[in-house]
Amino acid sequence: MADQSSALIQQIGQQIADARRILIITHVAPDGDAIGSLLALGRLLKAQGKEVTLACEDAVPEIYAWLPGSQDVVRQGKGTCDLVISLDCSDRRRMGRVYGDSLLSLPLLNIDHHVTNTNFGSLNWVDPTSVATAQMVLTLADSLGWALDQDTAVCLLTGLVTDSRSFRTSNVDAASVRAALRLMEAGASLSEVTSRTLEQRPLASVRLWGEAIGALHLEDGILWTTVSREMRRRWNLNGDSFSGLANFLSGVREAQVVVVFTERDDGTVDVGMRSAPGYDVSRIALQLGGGGHPQAAGCTLSGDLKEIERSVLAEVRRGMAEQKLEKT
Amino acid sequence: MADQSSALIQQIGQQIADARRILIITHVAPDGDAIGSLLALGRLLKAQGKEVTLACEDAVPEIYAWLPGSQDVVRQGKGTCDLVISLDCSDRRRMGRVYGDSLLSLPLLNIDHHVTNTNFGSLNWVDPTSVATAQMVLTLADSLGWALDQDTAVCLLTGLVTDSRSFRTSNVDAASVRAALRLMEAGASLSEVTSRTLEQRPLASVRLWGEAIGALHLEDGILWTTVSREMRRRWNLNGDSFSGLANFLSGVREAQVVVVFTERDDGTVDVGMRSAPGYDVSRIALQLGGGGHPQAAGCTLSGDLKEIERSVLAEVRRGMAEQKLEKT
Numbered sequence: 001m002a003d004q005s006s007a008l009i010q011q012i013g014q015q016i017a018d019a020r021r022i023l024i025i026t027h028v029a030p031d032g033d034a035i036g037s038l039l040a041l042g043r044l045l046k047a048q049g050k051e052v053t054l055a056c057e058d059a060v061p062e063i064y065a066w067l068p069g070s071q072d073v074v075r076q077g078k079g080t081c082d083l084v085i086s087l088d089c090s091d092r093r094r095m096g097r098v099y100g101d102s103l104l105s106l107p108l109l110n111i112d113h114h115v116t117n118t119n120f121g122s123l124n125w126v127d128p129t130s131v132a133t134a135q136m137v138l139t140l141a142d143s144l145g146w147a148l149d150q151d152t153a154v155c156l157l158t159g160l161v162t163d164s165r166s167f168r169t170s171n172v173d174a175a176s177v178r179a180a181l182r183l184m185e186a187g188a189s190l191s192e193v194t195s196r197t198l199e200q201r202p203l204a205s206v207r208l209w210g211e212a213i214g215a216l217h218l219e220d221g222i223l224w225t226t227v228s229r230e231m232r233r234r235w236n237l238n239g240d241s242f243s244g245l246a247n248f249l250s251g252v253r254e255a256q257v258v259v260v261f262t263e264r265d266d267g268t269v270d271v272g273m274r275s276a277p278g279y280d281v282s283r284i285a286l287q288l289g290g291g292g293h294p295q296a297a298g299c300t301l302s303g304d305l306k307e308i309e310r311s312v313l314a315e316v317r318r319g320m321a322e323q324k325l326e327k328t
Numbered sequence: 329m330a331d332q333s334s335a336l337i338q339q340i341g342q343q344i345a346d347a348r349r350i351l352i353i354t355h356v357a358p359d360g361d362a363i364g365s366l367l368a369l370g371r372l373l374k375a376q377g378k379e380v381t382l383a384c385e386d387a388v389p390e391i392y393a394w395l396p397g398s399q400d401v402v403r404q405g406k407g408t409c410d411l412v413i414s415l416d417c418s419d420r421r422r423m424g425r426v427y428g429d430s431l432l433s434l435p436l437l438n439i440d441h442h443v444t445n446t447n448f449g450s451l452n453w454v455d456p457t458s459v460a461t462a463q464m465v466l467t468l469a470d471s472l473g474w475a476l477d478q479d480t481a482v483c484l485l486t487g488l489v490t491d492s493r494s495f496r497t498s499n500v501d502a503a504s505v506r507a508a509l510r511l512m513e514a515g516a517s518l519s520e521v522t523s524r525t526l527e528q529r530p531l532a533s534v535r536l537w538g539e540a541i542g543a544l545h546l547e548d549g550i551l552w553t554t555v556s557r558e559m560r561r562r563w564n565l566n567g568d569s570f571s572g573l574a575n576f577l578s579g580v581r582e583a584q585v586v587v588v589f590t591e592r593d594d595g596t597v598d599v600g601m602r603s604a605p606g607y608d609v610s611r612i613a614l615q616l617g618g619g620g621h622p623q624a625a626g627c628t629l630s631g632d633l634k635e636i637e638r639s640v641l642a643e644v645r646r647g648m649a650e651q652k653l654e655k656t
Contacts, residue, residue, distance in 0.1 A: 199579035213538030
């Protein structure tokens with residue numbers, strides 16, 4: 001850990017020590033790292049005698065409902081608090097409606113690992129070298145000497161495993177593996193976490209993948225496909241996320257950039273992007289009003305599906321050409 | 329490490345110390361653990377001043393050709409030797425034609441992690457608690473105080489990552505993760521190994537997966553599909569292994585057992601089986617003349633594809649019923 005991080009962590013520890021009631025917010029459309037970090041930090045702060053509220057605008061996805069404490073997450077903060085902590089949010093909007101006007105005057109701790117983070121907090125700890133925000137929460141706990149129980153370790157391992165796709169992303173290093181080992185030694189089962197979060201899917205979801213693979217296009221190194229509302233209805237997959245499909249397709253050798261368009265129930269379109277090292281899709285996502293990591297980013301757009309496809313692909317082409325130019 | 333293993337390892341160390349020319353054989357249709365363990369042990373023994381021949385009946389698959397030393401693997405042992413080491417072979421036949429009659433009189437070290445191993449060596453070290461034979465080779469090196477260079481670490485990490493599907497199999501424990509960390513600290517890049525062996529596939533292979541998914545059948549908890557010679561020809565995938573497809577399908581929630589039939593060029597049919605914990609497909613594979621692990625096993629059969637499908641599925645049903653009975 002860099003000295004800078006170390007000083008920041010002491011400041012964070014002080015702010016937490018000074019607070020009595022703490023609201024922790026994670027991002028809309030939460031993934032495993034969002035939920036795992038939220039539940040784990042909640043447990044750690046409660047053990048420090050704090051009154052804690054855990055909030056997320058969207059419901060905990062069914063795939064993470066087994067995590068200890070998931071039923072305590074609220075969709076709208078109630079009552080008052082004297083400190084807000086934002087987890088895994090790259091910008092203020094990612095906190096959604098939970099971060100209402102009444103909170104604006106409170107200190108806001110921004111803890112995140114996205115390189116596109118806008119430093120929107122009153123105190124910002126952003127560490128893109130961590131593969132997951134969960135890894136930062138572990139660093140925080142260990143640096144401040146907070147004890148780690150088995151349930152907390154399971155939540156953190158869930159964040160680490162899902163964001164790194166079980167140590168497959170290009171940003172995985174010895175520190176990530178050491179963190180996993182530390183969590184296993186604290187009682188978390190890697191095979192249980194992996195099996196529940198990355199391996200298991202309903203057959204209908206696999207059949208839909210098959211259909212989406214059948215509709216793949218490859219052009220100029222861009223590989224893309226679309227999951228329409230109609231396809232999801234046919235396979236009765238309403239709440240499902242298709243980030244797994246984008247990750248899977250990112251392994252296609254001929255693809256430099258992968259784009260998966262998923263039409264959501266409310267008509268908005270979720271755009272998931274992946275790239276081979278050498279291209280940075282977080283910059284393209286930023287242009288489109290989203291954010292993320294160099295190799296995995298995304299945004300949510302409104303409008304006609306076909307029109308969104310056209311404009312996103314044009315932006316991807318433009319971004320790739322620009323990045324190629326910079327390298328030469 | 330158990331005391332028994334420790335004593336065995338000392339015996340193995342002694343046999344190696346006493347030998348001058350050593351032939352190391354890995355199994356036919358080699359996977360990442362077969363090749364990784366073979367190349368790593370070869371390097372380690374050469375560093376001990378031994379004359380080493382590395383042999384495998386089948387060619388090193390293209391996906392492992394980047395591993396240091398892969399070009400030194402021969403398809404047929406030449407010259408003489410005074411010790412044979414079998415790596416990752418569950419029975420004598422897995423060594424293929426490389427283990428010819430002229431070798432029968434020599435001492436044979438059998439180092440393997442398959443629970444179905446038949447202890448066919450003159451000295452047998454079989455450790456099913458290791459996720460990969462590569463993990464055993466690492467234990468051997470560390471126990472005997474052999475130095476580990478970066479290339480050897482890369483080969484061993486390849487074995488560990490491929491056999492555990494990047495730490496996703498149910499037998500992964502803290503010891504496996506500790507071994508990976510040890511190899512990373514010796515200079516191996518986890519993200520490079522994972523990307524090259526597990527993530528990257530040609531688009532044609534993904535398109536064929538899509539087709540195989542479209543042909544899935546689910547009946548009584550058995551999920552199966554077939555990759556015919558004609559499908560492989562259509563996508564121009566001749567040498568490819570489809571173990572990735574079987575692994576992927578093993579995550580289908582409704583499936584207790586997964587079977588993927590792959591018709592090979594010589595007309596034989598490769599039967600890959602996977603199971604949810606609770607069912608042991610290695611026992612079913614043994615009945616069919618194959619072998620493997622409780623959750624991942626297989627066999628190769630000759631005959632009419634449709635007839636093989638029928639008889640294997642009948643054997644799977646029988647095996648599942650029998651194992652269910654035992655549990656009650």
